[in-house]
Amino acid sequence: MSTTTEAVRNGVDTAQLFGTLDALKDDPSLATFQFRARNRWIGGAHNRTTIRDFYAAKQEDTSRETAFVLDAGEPTILLGSDTGPNPAEYLLHALAACLTTSLVYVAAARGVRLTEVESTLEGDMDVRGALGLSDEYRNGFERVRVSFRVKGDAPEEKLRQILTRAQQRSAVFDMVTNGIPVTVDVATP
């Protein structure tokens, strides 16, 4: 491979990556983003989210030709009919996806080619919290364990450093471990 083809590493266009970082340094107002989701209840534990538009780099993004549609549900034991993963499972997916993408981008920026990235996540929950049976148990997961398996063309120590950096910069890892302020309003026509 010639050095010119090195621009795309791990499927990430590193020229675009460094160009984006430079653009944000030149004009920090480009860094203001807003992501959105619209959800509609269908019945029982079945509800559906539509995701398409977002705000980025001082304008409304129009690059997505179609919306993403996500169905949520619950298994039978939680009174649903498995119309989709349940919300807590979606949160595990969000965490896995964000850590993985952060890892891939950090590796690309640091010149490391990855060949395999897999992760398994487990979240422990006592459902007495969410079901309102006891205040001794929180509603959500008491803890989450993430186990990565990472292969690439770098020594183990470097792969570990890249994962540590990915953790330090993952948006969802930050939100899930530190929490975020959420306001809930309701209109009841």
Added chain:
Amino acid sequence: MSTTTEAVRNGVDTAQLFGTLDALKDDPSLATFQFRARNRWIGGAHNRTTIRDFYAAKQEDTSRETAFVLDAGEPTILLGSDTGPNPAEYLLHALAACLTTSLVYVAAARGVRLTEVESTLEGDMDVRGALGLSDEYRNGFERVRVSFRVKGDAPEEKLRQILTRAQQRSAVFDMVTNGIPVTVDVATP
């Protein structure tokens, strides 16, 4: 409608709901659940999570005939090719879905029939955090706004109380607002 058909309200089998609560009161060890997700990197910002098995009520659940498959991605401006919603958008969906299902279950338990539940979520982010350009900005959303529209056969005040209770018992709302302990391990063969 006769009183016997009232057992299913908002698509929730309230007889099963109250039966579940009674069973958990009788044997709290049934309340130990574990949810799981397995993620595999495909290339660039594209990775895929598989969700199927979980532990509940003292056994491995085998009720799901097939696995749920979720693809994550990033839009072009964040160096992806829109192979799926991005991880932060999935987090918004998890939050919307959990608040909605909690609302529907609480309403079912309290004898309120809902006719419409919709929500819109917005998350504000300065991407200088996640991109490692500045420590002044967090990686995740600075704040999230959730706007519900709820219709049902109860006065506005009661619908508001139900939404408040749903917030107090939502697993994902708890996790996203309060944070959870997450451990990350890595094997680098």
